[in-house]
Amino acid sequence: MKEIDTNKWGIIGHDNIISYLRVSLESHKFAHAYLMAGPAHLGKKTVSGKFVQTLLCEKYIEDISDDLVPCGACQSCKHLNKGMHPDYYRLELQEDKKNISIEQVRDWQRQLQHKSFLTKYKIGLIVGAEHLSIEAANALLKTIEEPVGNTIIILITDDINLLLPTIVSRSQVLKFSLVSDETIYDYLQMRDLEHKSIRDIAKLSFGLPGRAIEYLNNIKLLEENKAEVKEIVDLMSKPAHDRLAYLQKIFQKQDFINSQRIADDIMNNFLLITRELLLHKENSDNWYRLGFVEEELKTMANNIDKDQIISMIDKVYTWKDKVKQNASPLLFTEDLFLSI
Numbered sequence: 018m019k020e021i022d023t024n025k026w027g028i029i030g031h032d033n034i035i036s037y038l039r040v041s042l043e044s045h046k047f048a049h050a051y052l053m054a055g056p057a058h059l060g061k062k063t064v065s066g067k068f069v070q071t072l073l074c075e076k077y078i079e080d081i082s083d084d085l086v087p088c089g090a091c092q093s094c095k096h097l098n099k100g101m102h103p104d105y106y107r108l109e110l111q112e113d114k115k116n117i118s119i120e121q122v123r124d125w126q127r128q129l130q131h132k133s134f135l136t137k138y139k140i141g142l143i144v145g146a147e148h149l150s151i152e153a154a155n156a157l158l159k160t161i162e163e164p165v166g167n168t169i170i171i172l173i174t175d176d177i178n179l180l181l182p183t184i185v186s187r188s189q190v191l192k193f194s195l196v197s198d199e200t201i202y203d204y205l206q207m208r209d210l211e212h213k214s215i216r217d218i219a220k221l222s223f224g225l226p227g228r229a230i231e232y233l234n235n236i237k238l239l240e241e242n243k244a245e246v247k248e249i250v251d252l253m254s255k256p257a258h259d260r261l262a263y264l265q266k267i268f269q270k271q272d273f274i275n276s277q278r279i280a281d282d283i284m285n286n287f288l289l290i291t292r293e294l295l296l297h298k299e300n301s302d303n304w305y306r307l308g309f310v311e312e313e314l315k316t317m318a319n320n321i322d323k324d325q326i327i328s329m330i331d332k333v334y335t336w337k338d339k340v341k342q343n344a345s346p347l348l349f350t351e352d353l354f355l356s357i
C-alpha cells in the first residue's frame with residue numbers, strides 16, 4: 018500500500034490550510050478572526066474542530082504538546098467532546114429560524130466577554146455565517162474590529178459571497194477547495210474496505226470528503242445515488258413526455274426548500290453524466306466515474322457532438338445559479354429535461 022501522509026489530524030485533504038493553522042499553533046500567533054469558506058461537505062467543521070481542540074487542550078496550553086494533536090484526556094478535551102466547554106461558544110442557525118438574529122449574536126458576544134475559565138483562550142465559532150441577519154452581521158463586526166484579550170473568532174460559511182465585505186476583509190480567509198479523487202481514494206484505501214466500494218465512493222463523492230464519509234457509513238446511500246444517476250441516463254433516451262412525467266412525480270408535494278435540493282441533485286448528476294459523455298467523446302484515459310452505465314454513455318456519445326455536450330453543460334451552470342436565486346426549481350429542471 019502506498020504510504021500516505023494524511024497529516025496528524027487525520028483529515029482528508031486541505032493540506033495547505035492545515036499547515037497554515039499548525040504553523041500558527043507552533044508560533045502561538047493567531048489571527049483575531051478566521052473565515053473558513055467553501056461548499057458544504059468539504060470538511061470545514063472538521064478542520065475547525067481539530068484546530069479548536071488543539072488550541073484548548075491543556076497539553077498545548079502548558080506547552081508540552083510535541084505533535085500539536087489534542088490529547089483527548091484532559092479536562093478541557095473532555096469538556097469539548099461533551100460539547101460543553103466553558104471557553105468555547107458556538108452559534109448557528111436555529112432549525113425553525115430564517116436567520117441568525119442580532120439577539121443571538123449579542124448573547125454570544127456577552128459570553129465571549131467573560132474571563133476564560135479553563136484555558137488561556139476563548140473561542141467564538143459561528144457556523145453558517147451566511148445566515149447572519151444584516152443587523153447581526155453589523156453587530157459581529159464590532160467583535161472582529163475590537164478584539165478582547167485572547168479571543169479567537171472562527172466563522173464558517175458555505176457561501177462567502179453572502180457575507181458583508183467588511184467582515185470578509187477583516188478576517189483571515191481560508192478558502193476550502195474540492196479534494197482530488199485520488200486523495201479521497203488513498204484515504205479510503207487505508208480503511209479496511211472492499212476494493213470496489215471505495216473506488217465508487219471516491220468517484221461519486223465529487224471531491225467532498227464529507228460525502229465520502231457519509232457513503233462510508235452508509236453504503237446504501239451510495240447505491241441510491243448510483244440508481245438516481247442511472248435513472249437520468251435512461252431518461253435521456255426516452256421521449257420528452259416520459260421525462261416530464263418523471264419530474265412531476267419526484268417534485269410532487271415537495272416544499273420549496275426540498276424542491277431546490279432535488280433540483281440541485283438532479284443538476285449535479287446531470288453535470289456528472291455530461292462530463293463523462295465528454296470524456297467518452299474524446300476517448301480520454303481520464304478516470305471514469307460512471308462505470309456502471311458505461312455502455313449507455315458510450316452509445317450516447319456516438320450520437321451527439323462535442324459542441325452540443327458543452328452547450329448542455331453551460332446551460333446547467335446557468336440554471337443552477339437561477340435556482341439558487343430562488344427561481345422555480347421545477348420549471349428550470351423541466352427546461353433542462355426538454356433540452357436533452
Ligand SMILES: [Zn+2]
Pocket residue numbers: 073074075076087088089090091092093094
Ligand atoms: Zn487535552
